[in-house]
Amino acid sequence: MAERxxxxxxxxxxxxxxxxxPKRNILVTGGPGTGKTTFCMEFLYRGAEQFNEKGLFVSLExxxxxxxxxxxxxxxxxxxxxxxxxxxxxxTVENFSWEHLADTLQAYITRHGVKRVVIxxxxxxxxxTKDPFEFRRNFIGLMGFLDNxxxxxxxxxxxxxxxxxxxxxxxxxxxxxxxxxxxxxxxKNERRRALEILKMRGVKHSNSMFPFxxxxxxxxxxxxxxx
Amino acid sequence: xxxVHCYQYLIGKDVGLEKLDGVPGLTKVDGAKxxxxxxxxxxxxxxxxxxxxxxxxxxxxxxxxxxxxxAGVKIMGLLQAIKAKGVEFDExxxxxxxxxxxxxYLAVKGVRPELEEVVNLDALRELVYAPYSxxxxxQLERNAVxxxxxxxxxxxxxxxxxxxxxxxxxxxxxxxxxxxxxxGSKADESGQSQYEIxxxxxxxxxxxxxMPVVNKAxxxxxxxxxxxxxxxFMELENIEVKESHCWGLGDTYCEFEMRVxxx
Ligand SMILES: Nc1ncnc2c1ncn2[C@@H]1O[C@H](COP(=O)(O)OP(=O)(O)O)[C@@H](O)[C@H]1O
Ligand SMILES: [Mg+2]
Numbered sequence: 001m002a003e004r005x006x007x008x009x010x011x012x013x014x015x016x017x018x019x020x021x022p023k024r025n026i027l028v029t030g031g032p033g034t035g036k037t038t039f040c041m042e043f044l045y046r047g048a049e050q051f052n053e054k055g056l057f058v059s060l061e062x063x064x065x066x067x068x069x070x071x072x073x074x075x076x077x078x079x080x081x082x083x084x085x086x087x088x089x090x091x092t093v094e095n096f097s098w099e100h101l102a103d104t105l106q107a108y109i110t111r112h113g114v115k116r117v118v119i120x121x122x123x124x125x126x127x128x129t130k131d132p133f134e135f136r137r138n139f140i141g142l143m144g145f146l147d148n149x150x151x152x153x154x155x156x157x158x159x160x161x162x163x164x165x166x167x168x169x170x171x172x173x174x175x176x177x178x179x180x181x182x183x184x185x186x187x188k189n190e191r192r193r194a195l196e197i198l199k200m201r202g203v204k205h206s207n208s209m210f211p212f213x214x215x216x217x218x219x220x221x222x223x224x225x226x227x
Numbered sequence: 228x229x230x231v232h233c234y235q236y237l238i239g240k241d242v243g244l245e246k247l248d249g250v251p252g253l254t255k256v257d258g259a260k261x262x263x264x265x266x267x268x269x270x271x272x273x274x275x276x277x278x279x280x281x282x283x284x285x286x287x288x289x290x291x292x293x294x295x296x297x298a299g300v301k302i303m304g305l306l307q308a309i310k311a312k313g314v315e316f317d318e319x320x321x322x323x324x325x326x327x328x329x330x331x332y333l334a335v336k337g338v339r340p341e342l343e344e345v346v347n348l349d350a351l352r353e354l355v356y357a358p359y360s361x362x363x364x365x366q367l368e369r370n371a372v373x374x375x376x377x378x379x380x381x382x383x384x385x386x387x388x389x390x391x392x393x394x395x396x397x398x399x400x401x402x403x404x405x406x407x408x409x410x411g412s413k414a415d416e417s418g419q420s421q422y423e424i425x426x427x428x429x430x431x432x433x434x435x436x437x438m439p440v441v442n443k444a445x446x447x448x449x450x451x452x453x454x455x456x457x458x459x460f461m462e463l464e465n466i467e468v469k470e471s472h473c474w475g476l477g478d479t480y481c482e483f484e485m486r487v488x489x490x
Contacts, residue, residue: 064490091465092490095417099372100467100488103454106369107376107464141365148366 005053005116005152008046009039011221012195015210020152020178021202025143027122027172029157030182035193035214036156037061038071039182040118042218043154045077047116048087055082055116056089056108058101060124064090076216089114096128098138102145109149117151122172123158136171143175177201183209195221233328233439236302236321238277242314247273250308256479261437265477266301268294270439273309279321280328282439342404342431351433355448368447375451376458383459389425392460396427396453405449406432406481415486425485427453428472432481435474444470446481453483465490 004018013019020026028036044055059067068079068090082088089108093101101119108114119125122139129135146153157172159181173179179198184191195212197205212221244262247253252264253273260275270282283298299322306318358367382399386392397408406429413424427449430436435445444450447470454468465488472482 090490094488095467097467097469099368099450099469102365102369103372103467104464106373107458110373112464138365141363144363145365145369 006046006051007043008050009042009219009221011210011223012219015197015205015221015223016200016203020200022152023147023150024177024201025146025153025155025175026178026180026200027155027157027176028180028182029159029173031159031184034182034184035212035219036158036182037067037120038075038214039180039219040120040154040156041071041079044088044116044118045079045082045218048082049077053115054087054089054113055118056091056105056114057118057120058091058093058104059120060093060096060128061121063092074214074216075218077218096125098125098129098142101125102142105142105146106149109146109151115151117146117153119153119155121156121158123156139172140175173199178203182212232283234281234283234298234302234325235328236279236281236306236325238279238306238309238314238316238321240277240314240316241275242273242277242309244273244275246312246314247309250305250312253305253308263479264305265440266298269298269301271302271305272437272439273305277314279306280439281325282441284439284441341407342433355434371447372451372454375448375453376455377451379452379455379457380459382452382456386460389460392456393425393427396456399452400429400449404433406430406446420487420489422487425453425457427483427485429481429483432474435481438474440477441475443475444473444481445475446470446473446483449481450483453485457485461487463487 003022004016004020005022006013006019028039030036041057044057047053047055062070068083072079079088083090089112091104093104105117109117125139126135129138155176178200181196181198183194183196185194193212193214194209196209210221210223212219244255244260247262252266253262254264256263262273264271264273268284272280274280279302281298281302283294302325303318303322306321310316310318355371378399379396382395383392386395393410397410400406400408409428411426411428413426415422415424429446429449432446432449434448438445450468450470454466457466457468458464466485467488468483468485470481470483472478472480474481
């Protein structure tokens with residue numbers, strides 16, 4: 001079996017045959033509040049806590065303190081311990097520039113041994129790049145550049161579709177190696193979270209949507225109850 | 228590379244640049260024996276040696292085909308204006324003999340009055356720009372930044388203060404014939420940092436002097452040198468170096484701003 005990078009989310013790892021393939025770029029997409037940021041932070045948290053892998057969280061949305069405060073609300077993880085210990089590096093990229101983002105990634109991956117990278121979110125990168133052609137060129141370039149480095153990357157993207165039927169596919173989804181879609185579906189009088197592996201190059205996976213919950217210990221996926 | 232096409236026209240004799248004052252659209256390039264004109268997507272450089280280079284930006288070969296006749300008209304107009312200033316030549320013949328130049332082979336005469344004698348710019352540019360036709364631009368830029376950072380980090384060794392570090396950067400650029408640097412500083416107006424912004428002005432950049440406007444800063448290596456030096460000196464990674472001015476952006480010098488970004 002090929003070497004895997006476990007997400008640490010047990011059921012998801014089982015569904016992926018152990019985790020992501022190493023060095024791949026994964027897109028996590030979904031509407032607001034679907035749990036993208038939480039999911040990505042769990043990838044880094046589990047990396048530091050269970051697998052002794054260094055993580056880098058590049059936030060384009062929220063400042064480090066706010067982000068960690070928000071995440072610490074409902075979760076019983078000791079994120080600060082890992083941040084202070086250097087196992088999780090938090091970077092806020094303000095005054096966004098592609099060069100600065102690439103400089104930062106290159107430095108942490110090649111010189112500080114970071115193995116897990118999160119870029120949250122691509123939507124902000126897109127909004128900060130006026131010319132769509134420029135965005136395309138830089139995004140494709142960045143993904144190609146990360147392919148050659150020894151790290152597994154998750155980028156998030158905001159999508160406005162709420163249900164599976166309305167899904168529309170964009171360039172980003174074609175460029176990356178894997179796409180995970182998070183949903184917060186209105187079912188009767190409540191919303192229910194669901195996760196779908198839309199694509200995962202090199203991995204056999206189910207095409208179903210699986211319910212998940214955000215609990216105190218993080219994301220829990222239920223493999224048996226198919227929505 | 229970058230969808231820029233270069234055409235070369237040879238007037239065949241020296242044109243005194245001072246004579247060309249007042250040719251419509253033609254402006255003097257500071258500190259260089261060259262004049263520049265911008266007609267939409269066409270950049271024209273007129274060298275003292277009588278060489279005229281037109282850089283035409285276009286996205287794709289179809290657009291280039293459309294752009295060429297218009298560019299030809301502009302260049303013809305410019306040649307006629309030069310002739311009207313008393314430079315004797317046959318503008319029709321010069322225009323007809325114009326030929327495309329490989330963008331990765333740019334002999335740069337006169338744009339580096341101080342440094343050009345001492346470095347083989349042709350070879351350097353060939354090394355830097357020729358791979359653009361076979362390797363992804365993004366990756367090449369990363370390689371250049373990384374190369375620069377490695378050099379910059381060495382410069383930080385044993386430096387006591389910022390002034391000493393800045394002098395080492397300027398000396399390195401000069402010794403390697405990469406450019407003539409000058410350091411200044413300004414307040415960080417974004418108010419996000421307690422540190423001042425360090426400003427490195429570089430004339431005669433080996434990577435950019437005389438290059439056409441490609442809407443892109445070209446001196447990734449120098450940017451890396453400055454970043455690497457400061458990263459190692461301050462022992463911080465949150466150092467942003469931005470090339471705010473460059474020939475590639477339409478300037479006639481290059482400028483780098485170094486700031487410490489908030490974490
Ligand atoms: N322990 C928890 N229990 C229940 N809900 C939670 C818990 N932790 C976070 N949430 C909720 O899950 C949502 C996830 O937000 P977030 O990860 O920021 O989503 P996104 O990045 O997709 O916008 C938020 O609405 C948050 O209130
Ligand atoms: Mg989020």
